Amino acid sequence: MTLEWVHPGLLLILGAWVLPWLEGRVKRVAMLALPGAALVVCWLMTPGTYGVVRFLGQELVFGRVDPLSLVFCYVFSLMAFLGMVYALHVEDDSQHVAALTYAGAALGVTLAGDLLTLYVFWELLAISSVLLVLRGGERSAVAAGFRYLLVHVFGGLLLLAGIVLHWSQTGSLAFGDMGAFSGGVAWTLILVAFLLNAAVPPLGAWLPDAYPEATVTGAIFLTAFTTKSAVYVLIRGFAGTELLVWLGAFMAVYGVVYAVLENDARRLLAFHIISQVGYMVCGVGIGTALATNGATAHAFAHILYKGLLFMGAGAVLQMTGARKLSEMGGLYKTMPITLGLYMVGAFAISAVPLFSGFVSKSMVISAAGEGHRAVIFLMLTLASAGTFLHTGLKLPYYMFFGKDSGLRTTEPPRNMLVAMGLAAAACVVIGVFPNVLYRHLPHAVEYVPYTLQHVTSTLGLLSFTVLGFFLLLRQLDPERTISLDTDWFYRRGLAPFVTLAARGLARLESGVVGEIYEFVMRRPVLGAASLLRKFDTLVVDAAAVGVARSTRTLSQRLKTAVSGHAQHYGLLMAAGFLALVALAMLAL
Amino acid sequence: MSFFERQLEDPVRVARIKGRLKRWFYVGLAVVALAEIVLPLVFHGGHPHFSFESFPAWGSLYGLISCIAIIVVSKLIGKAWLMRREDYYDS
Numbered sequence: 001m002t003l004e005w006v007h008p009g010l011l012l013i014l015g016a017w018v019l020p021w022l023e024g025r026v027k028r029v030a031m032l033a034l035p036g037a038a039l040v041v042c043w044l045m046t047p048g049t050y051g052v053v054r055f056l057g058q059e060l061v062f063g064r065v066d067p068l069s070l071v072f073c074y075v076f077s078l079m080a081f082l083g084m085v086y087a088l089h090v091e092d093d094s095q096h097v098a099a100l101t102y103a104g105a106a107l108g109v110t111l112a113g114d115l116l117t118l119y120v121f122w123e124l125l126a127i128s129s130v131l132l133v134l135r136g137g138e139r140s141a142v143a144a145g146f147r148y149l150l151v152h153v154f155g156g157l158l159l160l161a162g163i164v165l166h167w168s169q170t171g172s173l174a175f176g177d178m179g180a181f182s183g184g185v186a187w188t189l190i191l192v193a194f195l196l197n198a199a200v201p202p203l204g205a206w207l208p209d210a211y212p213e214a215t216v217t218g219a220i221f222l223t224a225f226t227t228k229s230a231v232y233v234l235i236r237g238f239a240g241t242e243l244l245v246w247l248g249a250f251m252a253v254y255g256v257v258y259a260v261l262e263n264d265a266r267r268l269l270a271f272h273i274i275s276q277v278g279y280m281v282c283g284v285g286i287g288t289a290l291a292t293n294g295a296t297a298h299a300f301a302h303i304l305y306k307g308l309l310f311m312g313a314g315a316v317l318q319m320t321g322a323r324k325l326s327e328m329g330g331l332y333k334t335m336p337i338t339l340g341l342y343m344v345g346a347f348a349i350s351a352v353p354l355f356s357g358f359v360s361k362s363m364v365i366s367a368a369g370e371g372h373r374a375v376i377f378l379m380l381t382l383a384s385a386g387t388f389l390h391t392g393l394k395l396p397y398y399m400f401f402g403k404d405s406g407l408r409t410t411e412p413p414r415n416m417l418v419a420m421g422l423a424a425a426a427c428v429v430i431g432v433f434p435n436v437l438y439r440h441l442p443h444a445v446e447y448v449p450y451t452l453q454h455v456t457s458t459l460g461l462l463s464f465t466v467l468g469f470f471l472l473l474r475q476l477d478p479e480r481t482i483s484l485d486t487d488w489f490y491r492r493g494l495a496p497f498v499t500l501a502a503r504g505l506a507r508l509e510s511g512v513v514g515e516i517y518e519f520v521m522r523r524p525v526l527g528a529a530s531l532l533r534k535f536d537t538l539v540v541d542a543a544a545v546g547v548a549r550s551t552r553t554l555s556q557r558l559k560t561a562v563s564g565h566a567q568h569y570g571l572l573m574a575a576g577f578l579a580l581v582a583l584a585m586l587a588l
Numbered sequence: 589m590s591f592f593e594r595q596l597e598d599p600v601r602v603a604r605i606k607g608r609l610k611r612w613f614y615v616g617l618a619v620v621a622l623a624e625i626v627l628p629l630v631f632h633g634g635h636p637h638f639s640f641e642s643f644p645a646w647g648s649l650y651g652l653i654s655c656i657a658i659i660v661v662s663k664l665i666g667k668a669w670l671m672r673r674e675d676y677y678d679s
Contacts, residue, residue, distance in 0.1 A: 382654040452631050
């Protein structure tokens with residue numbers, strides 16, 4: 001790796017290990033300085049190929065910098081910074097190290113120029129992020145965390161299998177447009193692994209399962225990196241794959257349907273991640289310049305407003321301890337600032353004019369229009385209404401207004417409000433000045449979001465969604481239920497196998513393997529340990545005690561020699577001087 | 589309790605605010621739908637991709653239809669199939 005190029009991801013991954021050694025204010029400065037430095041490094045990067053390492057006769061590229069990877073690097077490092085501001089008050093080093101490693105891994109995936117480097121960072125994404133779920137604390141969080149890990153390990157194995165197969169068939173590890181290998185086994189394996197991380201149904205049930213169980217601050221990082229790095233690799237490798245158009249449009253509607261049924265606030269928002277990623281996947285599938293620009297822009301805008309929405313729901317969770325809509329209500333009286341900032345995120349995700357979603361989501365929908373795909377256009381527009389219905393109306397209504405739950409609390413800690421404020425500002429800036437975002441997109445942008453027809457029809461769509469919401473308000477009252485999803489297959493469907501495993505495998509493990517282990521490993525190790533302990537007490541300790549005793553005796557003796565009388569010292573000096581003179585004369 | 593909070597805890601006042609908001613909401617809806625019909629005729633702004641987009645107040649109409657369809661269909665699917673007790677996976 002060349003010295004003139006610093007990998008922003010490795011900067012975060014290695015730098016994170018400084019945090020446990022720091023305390024107090026210095027630690028908080030370092031928590032912000034690390035992602036801040038990564039952001040600056042990304043900002044200073046210029047297109048080119050950096051960090052090329054030869055390994056096993058292959059060229060590994062750690063730094064493929066081009067417009068597409070740059071724009072993802074910007075938003076990943078920006079979100080890492082905002083997330084750390086939000087988490088500044090948390091006294092848990094393990095979460096901070098995990099979060100920064102996770103952000104670094106996402107940057108690593110984005111900058112990877114070959115499949116092997118990609119794979120390494122891909123696995124790191126899963127391993128570092130699972131800690132943010134496990135630290136959620138509740139029993140359900142631990143269970144969900146392990147399910148999350150198993151699903152991602154499975155996805156990682158598919159990816160590895162695809163990479164090995166692709167390598168053996170083509171002899172190259174380079175990662176670029178995979179269109180030439182379309183339909184092959186290797187192509188399919190890699191695509192499925194990417195779709196799993198993008199939470200495309202039926203492979204996406206891990207997301208609403210795990211994210212709402214994560215810690216309040218950990219969830220902010222989770223919403224940003226896994227699905228959007230998957231969108232990035234899909235744009236890079238699979239733009240123009242027709243299947244993705246339909247999967248994406250289906251996803252957009254699927255998330256909306258589940259959001260109607262959901263009671264847990266953060267799980268509702270998690271279903272809307274799936275819905276929003278649907279627009280991006282659809283854009284990737286359409287594959288035109290406008291569509292891939294739209295997918296990229298929407299990923300950028302989405303990371304910021306979805307982070308903001310999770311920050312708002314997380315603030316309510318932290319201050320009240322309530323996670324279900326049926327337990328909330330009336331919070332606008334005591335959390336008005338949180339409500340206001342949350343609503344900025346809600347307007348952004350709902351594509352209200354002057355907010356970021358309006359200038360990004362509409363690129364994908366317009367691309368569907370330009371391709372004359374009427375069904376896709378209608379599905380995506382319907383999902384837009386659904387997005388506003390839940391994130392902009394249902395959730396704030398039942399959380400902040402609705403029936404007063406009697407909960408009285410205060411605004412969250414200041415750092416959380418600052419993080420929300422910064423994210424909200426970003427949503428508005430992108431919405432008002434779309435060129436801030438557009439000039440960083442991979443293709444030149446001719447698209448104009450603010451046309452009369454677009455603004456009026458969007459306002460019509462949104463305001464009549466409000467009418468529908470109030471007409472059917474009673475239907476939307478949160479119910480104390482959960483919804484079945486494809487995670488049923490590994491949560492309930494596999495139960496017979498678990499019984500089988502408990503009867504057969506577990507007995508074999510404890511009965512046979514355990515006995516052998518006891519005999520071969522545990523006894524020798526314990527025996528060696530007790531021998532070492534004896535040696536320690538008899539020899540090492542005795543030696544130390546002996547040295548200490550003799551030192552003490554010596555110092556006792558010396559003490560009596562020191563009388564404190566000047567004439568004694570003078571006498572001693574004279575005697576010594578005489579002795580020296582005698583010695584010198586004898587020697588001569 | 590601050591002055592602001594006392595105002596919000598007063599049920600009579602809240603009801604009055606709600607009533608006023610409702611009236612302005614309906615006025616707003618009418619304005620938006622009208623704007624969507626009239627403005628494109630006046631300014632000829634933008635170009636729709638599909639013929640159905642030229643239907644008068646298309647956005648407003650589709651918004652209402654979408655919203656109602658999402659709620660009704662989702663609830664039907666949920667009641668018939670997807671929704672389970674909260675402790676479904678624990679038992």
